[in-house]
Amino acid sequence: MSGSLFADASKRLEKALKYVAISEDAGERLKxxxxxxxxxxxxxxxxxxxxxxxxxxxxxxxxxxxxxxxxxxxxxxxxxxxxxxxxxxxxxxxxxxxxxxxxxxxxxxxxxxxxxxxxxxxxxxxxxxxxxxxxxxxxxxxxxxxxxxxxxxxxxxxxxxxxxxxxxxxxTGKPVTMGGSVGRNTATGTGAFYLLQAMLPKFEQYPSNTTLAVQGFGNAGMVVAELLYQAGYKVLAISDSQGGIYNEQGLNIPEIIQHKREHRSLAGMYCDETVCNLGDNLQISNEDLLALPVDVLIPAALENQITAANAKQVQARYIFEVANGPTTSEADAILAARGIPVFPDILVNAGGVTVSYFEWVQNRSGLYWSVAEVNERLQTRLVAEAESVWRIAQEFGVSLRTAAYIQALNRLGEALDAKGTRDYYASKA
Known part of the structure; x- marks a missing residue:
């Protein structure tokens, strides 16, 4: 395995393999x-x-x-x-x-x-x-x-x-007029919101007592921030590639989204510009946002944002990964030692691929669903799998990331083993 990012990603597989009973053949093929x-x-x-x-x-x-x-x-x-x-x-x-x-x-x-x-x-x-x-x-x-x-x-x-x-x-993810599915454009953020709502009560975190920061204000980050705001959570900070803003009293997410769509960045959202009515928001960097004292940190930008270099500065109590691979394996170890649960990307941001599956099914059948049907199916599937991951983590005493890989490996192993293994071909029966 060459390449630093892939080598780091593969470490998650090695850790989970210790807890599954799949064949040696399957484990080798998945590398x-x-x-x-x-x-x-x-x-x-x-x-x-x-x-x-x-x-x-x-x-x-x-x-x-x-x-x-x-x-x-x-x-x-x-x-x-x-x-x-x-x-x-x-x-x-x-x-x-x-x-x-x-x-x-x-x-x-x-x-x-x-x-x-x-x-x-x-x-x-x-x-x-x-x-x-x-x-x-x-x-x-x-x-x-x-x-x-x-x-x-x-x-x-x-x-x-x-x-x-x-x-x-x-x-998938194409225009509805070309066979796309309603709800697909917002599915990643919507799915993350459903998962947050299902998991946070396990820690006695509810809208009235939970603060959040969202790094990355593209499609997924924007959607999850708006849904959290509408549900009564207090979003203290957001950022995009140009920088971010912070308000300890909470941000007005709908107004910020309107500005973002009009100006294509958050850079102009300060009182020396033309939007003073948005409140006394402080300018912060992406690095500052990752270290804010909030209950929930939502990395929704790119890979390798939380690393060994800054994991000790993270003050959030819980992390929900909406981006792909925002936390390195070294940072995972540091966060685990500090008792900060990390809900992994392959679970939290799975709303996008789930509704892509729904779109693919609709394309093949020629029958199309309403947005209410799409979201109901998404919530049911995502929350059910999240509960399974939670149970596995408790059962084996492992991180939520390792638990997610255990669940996935069991399914992949069964499919790979169905094609034949060394034990099958070596047996005399």
Missing amino acids: YPKNSLSVSIPVRMDDGSLRIFQGYRVRYDDTRGPGKGGVRYHPKVSLDEVQSLAFWMTFKCALLNLPFGGAKGGITLNPKALTKAELERLSRGYIEAIADFIGPDIDILAPDVYTNEMIMGWMMDQYSIIQRKISPGVV
Whole structure:
């Protein structure tokens, strides 16, 4: 296993393997990705120049069903990162008992530096390059960091052009008018909210006595912050890539969302700008936010935000990971020693892939559900799996992260072992 992020992610697997009775064959197969694809994507820019972008798609495991995972556009996208994300998706899908394997994709770029027309050409070029690698029964795409339903619509349309047939099931998170599911765009944040509401009472934390900080104010962070605010929780701080704001009396999340949508960042939300009516909010950095004395910290940005370097400064009592991989394995050990429970990413942010599954099912059946039906199904499935993870953690005396991997490993192991193991082939019966 090469690559620091993937090596760190794999440590979670090694720890959980001690508590499961899966075969040696299954454990070995889960240490390596099944397929990895690197592609070059030529794009004619608006000024007539030609640029080549690097893209990736990794299908980590498809024992339980076709690969499933998002596509992210970000300057730091690398094969190591995409492989790690596909690894996490494998266990996330198994944990939620979805009939999918794990996959992920990405393109290395700053999407904010491209025009909409250039982004469309790039997105369609990516599908041209990986078309033989994906499909409704092979590997299904979805939005991720800096991709959205419009980009998913371009990708689905391009795949359909290549296949010469309408293929809505190859992509989830697409526009509703193109076969998308209602509730998918907000599913990650909505699912995280359902899980917080179900788990916090175990610690006697209720809306009236719980303060929170949300790092990352993209789609998922924005949705969970707004739902928490509406439920009566006090959100003291939020941040995006440009910085954050803090108010010990609590932030007015709906007003902040309106400003964010109008100005595309939180940077202007101070009294020396034009929005003094938003209150006396203090400017803070992302690093400051992670160290705030709140009850609940919600990292909803990128990987490796809580590390060995800053884990001792975390003052939150509980952490709910909405981002993928925001806590390193070294930080996990520090937080555990300090008695800070970490609800893991593969559970907390699983709302997105769960509703992606619902969308895929709707595409295949041609029957579409209301947003109330989608959210009810999401809440039922996510809370049930969270309760299972909680019971496993109590039973084995392990962290919630290890408990989540134990649950996922048991399901993956059963599927892998069904294809035959060393013990099966060595037996004389």
